[in-house]
Amino acid sequence: xxxxxxxIGGVLIGLVWGPHVPxxxxxxxxxxxxxxxxxxxxAVRAVLDGIFNDKVFVVSFLANVVVAAxxxxxxxxxxxxxxLSTGVVVVLGVRIFSNVASIRRHLFKA
Amino acid sequence: MVPTSHRDVPNPTxxxxxxxxxxxxxxxxxxxxxxxxxxxxxxxxREREGLxxxxxxxTLVVLCAxxxxxLLLTLGALALRTPSTTAAKAKAELVAQIESRRAAADRQExxxxxxxxxVDQLQAKALNNGQASSLGSRLDTLxxxxxxxxxxxxxxxxxxxxxxxxxxxxxxxxxxxxxxSDDGKVxxxxxxxxxxxxxxxxxxxxxxxxxxLTSKSAIRFAGEAILVNYRPLVRPYTIxxxxxxxxxxxxxxxxxxxxxxxxxxxxxxIRVSIDRVASLALxxxxxxxxxxxxxxxxxxxxxxxxxxxxxxxQTHTQPTTPTSETSP
Numbered sequence: 001x002x003x004x005x006x007x008i009g010g011v012l013i014g015l016v017w018g019p020h021v022p023x024x025x026x027x028x029x030x031x032x033x034x035x036x037x038x039x040x041x042x043a044v045r046a047v048l049d050g051i052f053n054d055k056v057f058v059v060s061f062l063a064n065v066v067v068a069a070x071x072x073x074x075x076x077x078x079x080x081x082x083x084l085s086t087g088v089v090v091v092l093g094v095r096i097f098s099n100v101a102s103i104r105r106h107l108f109k110a
Numbered sequence: 111m112v113p114t115s116h117r118d119v120p121n122p123t124x125x126x127x128x129x130x131x132x133x134x135x136x137x138x139x140x141x142x143x144x145x146x147x148x149x150x151x152x153x154x155x156r157e158r159e160g161l162x163x164x165x166x167x168x169t170l171v172v173l174c175a176x177x178x179x180x181l182l183l184t185l186g187a188l189a190l191r192t193p194s195t196t197a198a199k200a201k202a203e204l205v206a207q208i209e210s211r212r213a214a215a216d217r218q219e220x221x222x223x224x225x226x227x228x229v230d231q232l233q234a235k236a237l238n239n240g241q242a243s244s245l246g247s248r249l250d251t252l253x254x255x256x257x258x259x260x261x262x263x264x265x266x267x268x269x270x271x272x273x274x275x276x277x278x279x280x281x282x283x284x285x286x287x288x289x290x291s292d293d294g295k296v297x298x299x300x301x302x303x304x305x306x307x308x309x310x311x312x313x314x315x316x317x318x319x320x321x322x323l324t325s326k327s328a329i330r331f332a333g334e335a336i337l338v339n340y341r342p343l344v345r346p347y348t349i350x351x352x353x354x355x356x357x358x359x360x361x362x363x364x365x366x367x368x369x370x371x372x373x374x375x376x377x378x379x380i381r382v383s384i385d386r387v388a389s390l391a392l393x394x395x396x397x398x399x400x401x402x403x404x405x406x407x408x409x410x411x412x413x414x415x416x417x418x419x420x421x422x423x424q425t426h427t428q429p430t431t432p433t434s435e436t437s438p
Contacts, residue, residue: 002169007177059148
């Protein structure tokens, strides 16, 4: 319940406050969003597995976002930003899908 | 590094303790253990310490993280959606502006037509009032000469075109952006001389590519394009002159303009064709406006300063148009 309230609160803050993201940071946003989603689904699965740990959740979330942003930054410097972004999206996307599949098994037993 | 080719592993099944899909450990681990191993490790540690494996989700840290994640998702959605919407907004705004301007122009044109009709009506009434018919015929003559009305009749058509092989128009067909220039081109001076030759030969009305020449018309160069009445023309340049076509042809062949046209053809290969046409239709000049006007005196003598004011029309495309006051 608490995390859901937090999520909704964050969305509301974003909608109401609506801060402008600087242009220099905008290339990292999609990757950061994917990384955050990965952390969230991992956490949901951990909750269902009964092994959730708040510290691990926060650290994995921050680390995911930072590493993903760094990879994109590095790719931009090397001129392969688009390819590296694709790689990050593929890896995190696969993780998200298998976590969601396991969540589904937990919830629907199917 | 894990071998990635089957050649490097001669017979994997013979090696004990090795998985057959060892060469794909990266993919396998990604697919089989998508969960952060940190969760399992932390749970095991807590169990060793006698605590329940899960910390539960009702902690301040989780709340903060959830807040941040929600904010991040919203920001991402907002920021990445914005550019397309601003572009679309700008485009829609431009389209709306274009449409409103076009509608305004159409309205003005309808207004102009209505006013023109009104003016014609008033003029006919005023001319019918008194000594009028001499004024009316004088007005018709002046309007014809000034190019204020479309005219029709037999005449001479002179077509000038660049010499073969000197295609000076650029690929996009815009005469302003052409780059090459050589002797085989028709210049504005050539047009001027030919047109003057036609006037001299007795032409009553002349148009170049549909642009009616008036006493204030200019034929000149702008970049690579020839402008008549400030409109760029595309070749070939068709000069239509109304008059007695037989006499026009003879006189034009005799005078400087005709000689110049022949010289253009002989010396520079410019294509010149001169044809008598039984019926030519010349449009009215589009750029006339009233410069001066006066009320005709009631005396018998026709007033010298009357202008074909009521026939004069003004277009919105050329705000600084020359005017037509008297006959050329």
